[in-house]
Amino acid sequence: MTNTALRPSPISPTVDFYAEGAQHGFLRLPYSRDDSAWGSVMIPIAIIKNGEGPCALITGGNHGDEYEGPIALLDLARSLRAEDVSGTLIIVPAMNYPAFLAGTRTSPIDKGNMNRSFPGAPDGTVTQKIADYFQRHLLPLADIVLDFHSGGKTLDFLPFCAAHILPDKQLERKSFELVEAFGAPYSMKMREIDAVGMYDTAAEEMGKVFITTELGGGGTSTAKTAGIAKRGLGNVLIKAGLLRGEIERQETIWLDMPDGNCFIFAEDAGLLEPLLDLGESVRKGDVVARIYPLGRTGVDRLEVRAKMDGVLAARHFPGLVKAGDCVSVLATIEPG
Numbered sequence: 001m002t003n004t005a006l007r008p009s010p011i012s013p014t015v016d017f018y019a020e021g022a023q024h025g026f027l028r029l030p031y032s033r034d035d036s037a038w039g040s041v042m043i044p045i046a047i048i049k050n051g052e053g054p055c056a057l058i059t060g061g062n063h064g065d066e067y068e069g070p071i072a073l074l075d076l077a078r079s080l081r082a083e084d085v086s087g088t089l090i091i092v093p094a095m096n097y098p099a100f101l102a103g104t105r106t107s108p109i110d111k112g113n114m115n116r117s118f119p120g121a122p123d124g125t126v127t128q129k130i131a132d133y134f135q136r137h138l139l140p141l142a143d144i145v146l147d148f149h150s151g152g153k154t155l156d157f158l159p160f161c162a163a164h165i166l167p168d169k170q171l172e173r174k175s176f177e178l179v180e181a182f183g184a185p186y187s188m189k190m191r192e193i194d195a196v197g198m199y200d201t202a203a204e205e206m207g208k209v210f211i212t213t214e215l216g217g218g219g220t221s222t223a224k225t226a227g228i229a230k231r232g233l234g235n236v237l238i239k240a241g242l243l244r245g246e247i248e249r250q251e252t253i254w255l256d257m258p259d260g261n262c263f264i265f266a267e268d269a270g271l272l273e274p275l276l277d278l279g280e281s282v283r284k285g286d287v288v289a290r291i292y293p294l295g296r297t298g299v300d301r302l303e304v305r306a307k308m309d310g311v312l313a314a315r316h317f318p319g320l321v322k323a324g325d326c327v328s329v330l331a332t333i334e335p336g
């Protein structure tokens with residue numbers, strides 16, 4: 001990596017991060033292209049500040065085809081008045097705004113996956129420039145960071161709020177307190193397939209209290225999952241001292257992803273037959289799905305088996321799979 005730490009970001013905000021009151025504006029990123037020589041990407045942002053207090057950075061649309069976060073954040077930014085807040089709220093409903101407009105996981109401009117682009121680069125691609133702005137300008141302002149995700153077009157999840165197991169046990173404890181306050185139907189001790197380049201990792205390495213969600217998927221939202229996002233967001237802001245009110249307590253089931261055996265990947269392409277739906281239990285060795293070769297009849301199907309006991313926490317959403325696709329994610333239920 002080249003040393004670009006001192007190079008200024010090309011992004012200019014139209015809002016003042018230190019001004020009192022509610023502001024609605026943009027992070028303006030110059031983007032010269034065929035249809036607009038001196039054009040820009042205009043990433044919506046709201047700042048709601050009232051006096052001293054903690055600063056929360058809340059984001060959705062890190063992946064452009066995940067909708068519960070943007071719904072909860074657009075609704076909050078629309079309805080919140082400065083006098084409702086103690087401290088500062090920074091709301092970015094769609095981090096990867098070009099991807100959000102296209103309804104795709106990654107950016108149509110550079111194919112950039114925002115959550116694999118950190119720490120970003122001020123002289124990189126559009127996605128890398130946005131990541132760099134979060135890394136050097138927004139994350140340092142925040143005490144707590146909430147980044148909404150869902151499964152997108154290719155995964156579907158049990159609705160959960162999550163934090164990571166961290167080397168800093170005090171930070172880990174504070175993060176899980178917010179997960180509990182969020183009050184999703186499930187709460188997850190989350191493990192990543194590959195944590196390099198993630199916004200999560202950038203925030204945690206900066207010592208920020210970081211929580212995230214997976215609230216459904218399939219490239220849409222439901223009344224239930226949008227409601228979970230809105231209620232959980234309010235609960236977290238009350239718990240963090242930014243909003244007044246009572247936390248709406250909900251029963252949550254704690255889940256753990258104890259090791260890499262929780263992930264099951266397809267070893268061949270074909271038609272997926274699920275034998276298990278989200279939340280259902282399996283034992284190690286059970287068949288969780290079958291994959292039928294597409295091209296002809298009379299050929300053996302592939303059996304996909306659980307490598308541990310657990311419940312189905314996530315599944316491949318489209319009906320067809322390719323070799324290497326994540327077919328299932330299992331999690332263990334923590335004793336309550």
Ligand code: ZN
Pocket residue numbers: 062063066148149150151152
């Ligand atoms: Zn995501």
